[in-house]
Amino acid sequence: MISVKKIVITGAAGQDGLILGLKLVAAGHKVVGIVRSADQKAFLESYNPAVKSEILDSSTLTSVREFLEKNQPDQIYHLSAKSSVANSWSDSENTLQTNIFHTLNWLNALNELKMHSTRFYHASSSEMFGLPKSHPQTEETLLHPRSPYGVSKVAAHHLVVNYRESFGQFASTGILFNHESPLRDIKFVTRKISQAVAEIARGKRDSLTLGNIEISRDWGWAPDYVDGMISILEHDSPDDFILATGESRTLKEFAATAFQSVGIEDWEKYLTIDSALVRPADVISVVGNSHKARQMLKWSPAVSFESMVKRMVDFDLELIDTGEMNRSWKPE
Ligand SMILES: C[C@H]1O[C@H](OP(=O)(O)OP(=O)(O)OC[C@H]2O[C@@H](n3cnc4c(=O)[nH]c(N)nc43)[C@H](O)[C@@H]2O)[C@@H](O)[C@@H](O)C1=O
Structure with a gap:
């Protein structure tokens, strides 16, 4: 018997959100998928009717706090982001605003509501390494982003680590290298x-x-990486993990x-x-060293x-x- 959890996915209509929603529903969990528009809501409802879709504007702390008070989730996968590196130069302000401040709103709302045991996953990215000093990259490699997108992910990543260290938030990051489907x-x-x-x-x-x-x-198969994300949040303590193939x-x-x-x-x-x-x-x-995830989570890419x-x-x-x-x- 699994223990049924209430799980929230932001960015539920994106590649990883869709795959994650299918896997969590198949495992028996109750899933709420957050989307940004009516079009995305309609798409998610037809793609996976078992996910309860909801439009939420996470640009304000109040709306995120109200959502959390109402839903009381056990876990949150925060995948929503402006994810195009290429567009992040022309859309720099929006990229920084969305990727940093929406993440901050989730962290602040959880902290204000004292929901420190609610597990929070942040989609960090190999784009944070940008121009790496050494290969392969590990969780210890110095970050040197090369785009507004990369800068936004570095800031959001450090915020998550800070809220974990400062307030004891159960907050983890997955530093995912490119994953495709x-x-x-x-x-x-x-x-x-x-x-x-x-x-x-x-x-x-x-x-x-x-x-x-x-x-x-370092390109991998997205469903393998979504399995890794689940293992990261199921791990008994919050931490940062690279997911990569090593090639x-x-x-x-x-x-x-x-x-x-x-x-x-x-x-x-x-x-x-x-x-x-x-x-x-x-x-x-870039090329990732996922030794830590392989050792501690027993994760490895299959495809x-x-x-x-x-x-x-x-x-x-x-x-x-x-x-x-x-x-x-x-x-x-
Ligand atoms: C991990 C990371 O992964 C993704 O970011 P990305 O690596 O920028 O992905 P991409 O497929 O846009 O570019 C890959 C490479 O391919 C080069 N490239 C050449 N010619 C074209 C071209 O025609 N189009 C595009 N898009 N790229 C091209 C381009 O210059 C770049 O070097 C996002 O999920 C991001 O959210 C994320 O976190």
Whole structure:
């Protein structure tokens, strides 16, 4: 028998929020999914009717405090954020405001209500490492963000650690390296590639335009990382954990693997480089050391890089072949 918990997910209509909602409901928990708009609410209700969706503006302390008083959750996964690094230069104020101050509102509301045993998870990010001094990155590596998004995540991360140390809040962070699935929006490069490769394979287009393809990332499979997030919050004490595969691949390798999964070897003929897609400053290379999570949480990623890329391309092929372009992917 599991003990049924009341669990809140902010950012419940995003990739990780959707996967997490499915897993928590399947485990028997009562889940409230917080979204920002009526469109997101309608989407979440059709994607996972078992999650109780609610629109909440977490930009004010009062609204967050009222929500907490009413709902009394056992756990909160705070995943909501302005998550596009690329857009964070043009949308810098909004990115900082949302990612830092909304997080602060949750922490302050929990503290004011003395809900220190309510478990709080914060989605920290490998973007906090930015230009790392050493490879691979661990929980101890000096943070050197390279974008307004990265700066916002560093600030929010340190706030969470501070509320844990200052007030005894059960607050943990998952420092997640890039994690992908067919639920990714096409503003992120992996889905942009998988969709383009599927369309090229089906003769619907003949080019793929990218920015810097020499960058490298430690890319993993999102459902594996959501399992890790659950383990982080289920751990008996609050802490900070890196989730990563430990392998970094260039974007060029990602694209080559995606094209090879549909049998296209001479893929570079489809590629155009557009310097407008190159960021003012980019994270050139990151790779994570998830030793701590592997040891303390017994977590490890199950899906390989090649399998992840193939699953993404296969889903985009399926959408074209069935004509169901608006269908959202669900993990099996
Ligand atoms: C961990 C972290 O993971 C994600 O952030 P991201 O790594 O910036 O993800 P992305 O897919 O936008 O870019 C990856 C790399 O790919 C390069 N790149 C080249 N050409 C294109 C291109 O055409 N589009 C995009 N988007 N990127 C391109 C781009 O310059 C960058 O170096 C978010 O979930 C974020 O929230 C988060 O926390």
